[in-house]
Amino acid sequence: MIRKEDLQKFKNIKREHLKFINIDPLQRGGILPPESKKALEMWGDGYSVCDFCMGRLDLIKTPPIYEFVYDILPKFLEIDVVRITNGAREGIFLVMHSICKLGDTIVVDKNAHYTTYVAAERAGVKIKEVPNNGYPEFKINAEDYRKAIEEVKKDTGKLPSLVLLTYPDGNYGNLTDAKKVGKIAHEYKIPFLLNGAYAVGRMPISAKEIDCDFIVGSGHKSMAASGPIGIIGMKKEYEERLLKKSEKFKNKEVELLGCTARGATIITLITSFPHVVERIKKWDEEVEKARWFSGELEKLGLKQLGEKPHNHDLMFFEASKFYEISQKHPRKGYFLYDELKKRGVVGIKPGLTKNFKLSTYGLTKTELKKVVDAFEDILKKF
Amino acid sequence: MIRKEDLQKFKNIKREHLKFINIDPLQRGGILPPESKKALEMWGDGYSVCDFCMGRLDLIKTPPIYEFVYDILPKFLEIDVVRITNGAREGIFLVMHSICKLGDTIVVDKNAHYTTYVAAERAGVKIKEVPNNGYPEFKINAEDYRKAIEEVKKDTGKLPSLVLLTYPDGNYGNLTDAKKVGKIAHEYKIPFLLNGAYAVGRMPISAKEIDCDFIVGSGHKSMAASGPIGIIGMKKEYEERLLKKSEKFKNKEVELLGCTARGATIITLITSFPHVVERIKKWDEEVEKARWFSGELEKLGLKQLGEKPHNHDLMFFEASKFYEISQKHPRKGYFLYDELKKRGVVGIKPGLTKNFKLSTYGLTKTELKKVVDAFEDILKKF
Numbered sequence: 001m002i003r004k005e006d007l008q009k010f011k012n013i014k015r016e017h018l019k020f021i022n023i024d025p026l027q028r029g030g031i032l033p034p035e036s037k038k039a040l041e042m043w044g045d046g047y048s049v050c051d052f053c054m055g056r057l058d059l060i061k062t063p064p065i066y067e068f069v070y071d072i073l074p075k076f077l078e079i080d081v082v083r084i085t086n087g088a089r090e091g092i093f094l095v096m097h098s099i100c101k102l103g104d105t106i107v108v109d110k111n112a113h114y115t116t117y118v119a120a121e122r123a124g125v126k127i128k129e130v131p132n133n134g135y136p137e138f139k140i141n142a143e144d145y146r147k148a149i150e151e152v153k154k155d156t157g158k159l160p161s162l163v164l165l166t167y168p169d170g171n172y173g174n175l176t177d178a179k180k181v182g183k184i185a186h187e188y189k190i191p192f193l194l195n196g197a198y199a200v201g202r203m204p205i206s207a208k209e210i211d212c213d214f215i216v217g218s219g220h221k222s223m224a225a226s227g228p229i230g231i232i233g234m235k236k237e238y239e240e241r242l243l244k245k246s247e248k249f250k251n252k253e254v255e256l257l258g259c260t261a262r263g264a265t266i267i268t269l270i271t272s273f274p275h276v277v278e279r280i281k282k283w284d285e286e287v288e289k290a291r292w293f294s295g296e297l298e299k300l301g302l303k304q305l306g307e308k309p310h311n312h313d314l315m316f317f318e319a320s321k322f323y324e325i326s327q328k329h330p331r332k333g334y335f336l337y338d339e340l341k342k343r344g345v346v347g348i349k350p351g352l353t354k355n356f357k358l359s360t361y362g363l364t365k366t367e368l369k370k371v372v373d374a375f376e377d378i379l380k381k382f
Numbered sequence: 383m384i385r386k387e388d389l390q391k392f393k394n395i396k397r398e399h400l401k402f403i404n405i406d407p408l409q410r411g412g413i414l415p416p417e418s419k420k421a422l423e424m425w426g427d428g429y430s431v432c433d434f435c436m437g438r439l440d441l442i443k444t445p446p447i448y449e450f451v452y453d454i455l456p457k458f459l460e461i462d463v464v465r466i467t468n469g470a471r472e473g474i475f476l477v478m479h480s481i482c483k484l485g486d487t488i489v490v491d492k493n494a495h496y497t498t499y500v501a502a503e504r505a506g507v508k509i510k511e512v513p514n515n516g517y518p519e520f521k522i523n524a525e526d527y528r529k530a531i532e533e534v535k536k537d538t539g540k541l542p543s544l545v546l547l548t549y550p551d552g553n554y555g556n557l558t559d560a561k562k563v564g565k566i567a568h569e570y571k572i573p574f575l576l577n578g579a580y581a582v583g584r585m586p587i588s589a590k591e592i593d594c595d596f597i598v599g600s601g602h603k604s605m606a607a608s609g610p611i612g613i614i615g616m617k618k619e620y621e622e623r624l625l626k627k628s629e630k631f632k633n634k635e636v637e638l639l640g641c642t643a644r645g646a647t648i649i650t651l652i653t654s655f656p657h658v659v660e661r662i663k664k665w666d667e668e669v670e671k672a673r674w675f676s677g678e679l680e681k682l683g684l685k686q687l688g689e690k691p692h693n694h695d696l697m698f699f700e701a702s703k704f705y706e707i708s709q710k711h712p713r714k715g716y717f718l719y720d721e722l723k724k725r726g727v728v729g730i731k732p733g734l735t736k737n738f739k740l741s742t743y744g745l746t747k748t749e750l751k752k753v754v755d756a757f758e759d760i761l762k763k764f
C-alpha cells in the first residue's frame with residue numbers, strides 16, 4: 001500500500017549541486033545552455049516530438065529531427081550515416097550485437113569504459129585487452145593493437161570481429177593515436193569502433209580523418225543534452241547490417257527497436273547543438289586551461305597521472321597528502337568532500353582522497369582559480 | 383561543412399500543438415503536471431541525477447531514486463523487483479534477450495504493438511500469434527493462448543519460452559482477460575510478460591492479481607514523464623536471470639548496460655508519480671468519459687471498433703462519412719486534419735479519415751464536448 005503522505009516529498013526535489021562549482025567530469029559537458037532550458041518548458045511532455053510522427057523518430061520533420069540526423073550530424077561527425085540512440089553504451093552494444101557473432105573476440109583498450117565490457121557481455125563476445133603502459137601515464141600505444149590482434153588470431157584461429165578504442169578514456173583523459181589504431185584494424189580488414197563519449201561535443205573530431213567505421217557520442221555527457229541520449233555514426237557500407245529493417249514492419253530499424261530518444265532528450269540535443277558547435281571551436285583554450293590547472297595542483301603537491309602535457313579536460317590526480325590527512329580525520333576520506341563543499345566546490349566523489357578525477361571543461365579561469373584556492377586552503381588547514 | 387546560419391533555427395523550436403486539444407493516444411498519458419515542469423528547470427542537465435552516484439542509477443539516494451525503485455514502485459505494481467528502463471520496448475527486449483534462446487518461439491497476441499515484433503527479431507525469437515476475433519471487435523480470447531501454445535509444441539517439438547499479452551493493445555484499447563492468460567501460461571510453466579505501456583500509470587493494475595512474471599510500463603506514454611523512460615517489474619525468481627551481474631564489474635547489471643534513464647526522464651518519472659497515483663483513482667471516470675464520447679461519435683455516424691462497452695480511453699473509430707468526403711476534397715485525406723485543427727483539435731494522424739484512433743484520457747467533459755462538436759461541425763460543413 002502506497003500512502004499519499006509518503007509521496008509528497010517526490011513532488012519537489014531540489015538539486016543542491018546547482019549552487020556550486022561542479023568539477024565532476026560526468027557533469028561538465030552536459031550542462032544545458034539557456035535555450036535548451038527554455039525548450040524544456042515546451043517539450044517536456046512524454047512523446048512531445050511525436051506530434052507529427054512520420055513512422056520513425058529520425059524521419060520527423062517537425063521539429064526538424066530529420067534534417068538534424070540526415071544532414072547536420074553526418075557533416076558534424078564527418079561520417080555517412082547517423083542515428084540517435086539512448087546513449088553511447090547503447091550504440092556500442094548495437095555495433096557489437098549486429099557485427100559480432102556469439103563467442104567472437106574483440107580487441108579493446110585496457111582503459112575502456114566499463115560499459116564496453118558490459119555491452120560485450122550482453123552481446124556474448126569476449127574481450128582481448130590492449131594494455132596501457134602503467135603508472136603514471138597509463139597510455140595506450142596504438143601499435144599494441146597489432147599485437148593483440150595477432151594474439152587473438154593465434155589463440156582462437158580467427159581474427160577479432162571488432163576493434164574498439166576509447167577516445168579519450170574516462171579515467172585519465174588520454175587521447176591515443178586513433179588514426180593509427182584505425183589503420184592497423186583496417187590492415188586486417190577488421191571494423192573499427194571509436195567510443196567518443198568524452199570527445200564528440202567537447203572537441204573537434206572527424207570520423208573521416210580518423211577513419212573509423214563507427215563512432216558513438218553521448219548527448220548527456222558531452223553534447224549539452226538532457227539524459228539519456230547518444231548518437232551513432234557509421235560508414236555507408238555498414239548501414240544495412242547495423243540498421244537492418246524489420247521483416248514485418250518494413251520501415252522500423254530492428255537494432256533501434258523502432259524509435260529511441262523521444263521527447264526531452266532529442267529536443268535538447270538539437271537546441272543545444274549550435275552552442276556545442278561554437279564551444280568546440282574553443283577547444284584549444286580548454287586544453288590550455290586544463291594544463292594550467294594541472295600545473296597549479298602539481299605546485300600544491302598533487303600529481304596528475306595520464307598524458308603530460310595533457311590534451312583533454314578530464315584529468316586524474318594522485319593526492320597522497322589528502323590521503324594522509326584522511327587517515328587521521330574523524331570523517332576519514334569524506335573530509336575532502338566536506339571541505340571542498342564548504343568552499344563552494346563539488347564533483348569529487350565523496351570518500352575519495354588518494355586518487356580522483358575531475359574536469360575543467362567550460363569553467364572560467366576565475367572559477368578554476370577558486371578550485372585551486374580551495375585545495376590549497378584545505379592543505380593549509382590540516 | 384556546417385554553416386552557423388543553418389544552425390540558428392535549432393535554438394528556438396516551438397511546439398505548435400500545445401495550443402490545441404490533443405487527442406493523440408501517444409500524448410494523453412505523458413503530459414507533465416506543473417511540478418514536473420518545474421523540476422526540469424533544475425534537473426535538465428545531462429547527468430543531473432548523478433551528483434551522488436552510488437555506482438548504479440537505481441542505488442542513488444539523492445535524489446531518492448533508490449526509495450522509488452526499491453520501495454514505491456514494487457508496491458505500485460505489486461511485484462517483487464523493479465528497475466528503470468529506457469522504455470517499455472527496451473523492457474520487452476530485455477525479457478526476451480535474457481529468457482529466450484535464439485530460435486525459440488514465443489506466443490503473442492495478434493494485437494501486439496509493433497515493438498514486440500521488432501524486439502523479437504532483435505532477440506532472434508519467432509512469434510506465434512494468438513488471433514483476434516476480427517472485425518468489429520478484434521478481441522483476443524484468452525483461451526486461444528492454450529491453442530497457440532499447443533500448436534507451437536506440436537510444430538517445434540517444444541513449448542514456447544514466453545507468453546506475452548498487450549494490455550490493452552495500442553490499436554483498439556481492448557483489455558483481454560490477463561489473469562486467464564497468466565493461468566494458462568503457468569499451467570505450461572511458461573513465464574508470462576504483460577505489456578502494460580497503456581495501462582501502468584493510467585489505470586489500476588496489479589501484477590500480483592494478474593499473476594504475470596514480468597510487467598513493463600512506459601513513462602512517456604502513461605506515467606506523465608519526459609521520454610524516453612520505462613519500468614520493468616519481475617518476480618523474485620527471475621531476478622537473477624534478468625538482472626545478471628557483470629563478471630568484471632560486480633555491481634553492474636548486464637541487461638541494463640549498467641545504468642539506463644539518467645537525468646530529465648527519471649526525475650520527471652519521480653516528480654510526476656504522486657500525480658499519477660492520484661489520477662489512477664479516477665479511472666472509473668475516465669472509462670465513463672470514454673464511453674460517453676464513443677456514444678456521441680456513434681450518434682454522428684462513426685463506428686467505434688474494439689470492445690463495447692469500452693473499458694479504456696484509447697479507442698479506434700471507423701468513419702466512412704469522412705472517407706467519402708476525402709474522396710472529393712482537394713486536400714484528400716488531409717482535409718480532416720485541417721478542419722479539426724481549425725476547430726482547436728489535433729492528434730488524428732494527418733491523412734487519416736476512414737480509420738483512426740484517439741484517446742480521451744485526462745480531458746474534461748467540456749473539452750471532449752468541443753471535440754464532438756468539431757466532428758459534428760465538419761460533417762455538417764460537407
